[in-house]
Amino acid sequence: xxxxxxxxxxxxxxxxxxxxxxxxxxxxxxxxxxxxxxxxxxxxxxxxxxxxxxxxxxxxxxxxxxxxxxxxxxxxxxxxxxxxxxxxxxxxxxxxxxxxxxxxxxxxxxxxxxxxxxxxxxxxxxxxxxxxxxxxxxxxxxxxxxxxxxxxxxxxxxxxx
Numbered sequence: 001x002x003x004x005x006x007x008x009x010x011x012x013x014x015x016x017x018x019x020x021x022x023x024x025x026x027x028x029x030x031x032x033x034x035x036x037x038x039x040x041x042x043x044x045x046x047x048x049x050x051x052x053x054x055x056x057x058x059x060x061x062x063x064x065x066x067x068x069x070x071x072x073x074x075x076x077x078x079x080x081x082x083x084x085x086x087x088x089x090x091x092x093x094x095x096x097x098x099x100x101x102x103x104x105x106x107x108x109x110x111x112x113x114x115x116x117x118x119x120x121x122x123x124x125x126x127x128x129x130x131x132x133x134x135x136x137x138x139x140x141x142x143x144x145x146x147x148x149x150x151x152x153x154x155x156x157x158x159x160x161x
Contacts, residue, residue, distance in 0.1 A: 004029055006021060006031050007035070013064065022120075039069065059130065061082075072101070083111070
């Protein structure tokens, strides 16, 4: 069974990161959730990044605000794909510091980056990565996207009346 690791720098990131948890649950993809601070718990970060694949994690979603080193540090040590979620935190500069810290990774250390506070999209992207090799998940992604299309068609029909 596929599993997505969802980590964040502090518990203040949880309201945003819950969106990733919820969308993955809707696709029936297991998650493990933890707080792993790049700056306050570097030993835990090292252990998480180097061991996640051994626990059956397929993709890691890492949310962080401010300096936002968590996604890049995890990506530097893990063989798994990492999706970074920049979180606008109370000490953030309108979120741009988080966005750029995650987005501007050096060559050889990729982090897929979603929009500021875009944890839902991170969950969908993780599901799509898993769906590339799991037809059951792929079918759920296809149904989800069809549902999005239907919502737009229904909304458009309501406007044209």
